[in-house]
Amino acid sequence: DIQMTQSPSSLSASVGDRVTITCRASQGISNYLAWYQQKPGKVPKLLIYAASTLQSGVPSRFSGSGSGTDFTLTISSLQPEDVATYYCQKYNSALQHTFGQGTKLEIK
Amino acid sequence: EVQLVQSGAEVKKPGESLKISCKGSGYSFTSYWIGWVRQMPGKGLEWMGIIYPGDSDTRYSPSFQGQVTISADKSISTAYLQWSSLKASDTAMYYCARSRDGMDVWGQGTTVTVSS
Numbered sequence: 001d002i003q004m005t006q007s008p009s010s011l012s013a014s015v016g017d018r019v020t021i022t023c024r025a026s027q028g029i030s031n032y033l034a035w036y037q038q039k040p041g042k043v044p045k046l047l048i049y050a051a052s053t054l055q056s057g058v059p060s061r062f063s064g065s066g067s068g069t070d071f072t073l074t075i076s077s078l079q080p081e082d083v084a085t086y087y088c089q090k091y092n093s094a095l096q097h098t099f100g101q102g103t104k105l106e107i108k
Numbered sequence: 109e110v111q112l113v114q115s116g117a118e119v120k121k122p123g124e125s126l127k128i129s130c131k132g133s134g135y136s137f138t139s140y141w142i143g144w145v146r147q148m149p150g151k152g153l154e155w156m157g158i159i160y161p162g163d164s165d166t167r168y169s170p171s172f173q174g175q176v177t178i179s180a181d182k183s184i185s186t187a188y189l190q191w192s193s194l195k196a197s198d199t200a201m202y203y204c205a206r207s208r209d210g211m212d213v214w215g216q217g218t219t220v221t222v223s224s
Contacts, residue, residue: 053209
């Protein structure tokens with residue numbers, strides 16, 4: 001099974017900061033990688049798919065990059081409403097769409 | 109509007125059976141995979157499995173194979189997740205979500221509580 005490992009597990013940053021979260025796959029998954037945001041008590045929301053394609057309606061301060069085994073989610077200027085847990089997910093086959101363990105983002 | 113509407117919260121005893129539902133509307137239900145995701149209290153997202161309602165092709169995560177059954181009735185645009193014998197460890201929030209390039213439309217979640 002392909003494992004998805006996110007880092008860091010948690011981070012604290014200031015409003016306006018550039019924030020980067022990484023996701024590493026144990027084997028290559030091309031660009032079959034999605035990012036989700038889950039605010040406390042809410043349903044997860046798709047932010048990015050195909051590693052770098054912004055889902056409709058998602059603010060442009062969010063961006064994704066990477067291919068193969070290493071991926072990043074970047075928030076260019078952190079806003080208070082971005083407090084959430086972020087998950088990556090691979091979907092390169094119908095067999096296992098594994099999620100990363102999550103990164104909890106807080107405001108300093 | 110594209111949406112998935114899940115059945116309501118359930119409280120069950122260990123050993124009981126349960127079937128929860130996820131009804132799609134606003135899109136071609138038979139043209140997208142539907143996935144199920146578990147979130148245990150205070151924990152992360154776990155992908156359980158996926159079904160293609162068009163032909164009922166179903167795949168399971170090894171972690172959930174044999175523990176749950178995923179099915180769909182395309183005539184009523186509804187997917188299901190069922191257990192034959194619940195355990196206390198099945199207590200969690202369960203989400204269904206439309207799946208193609210990522211999971212882009214999510215149900216509101218169904219809370220399942222298993223307690224004696």
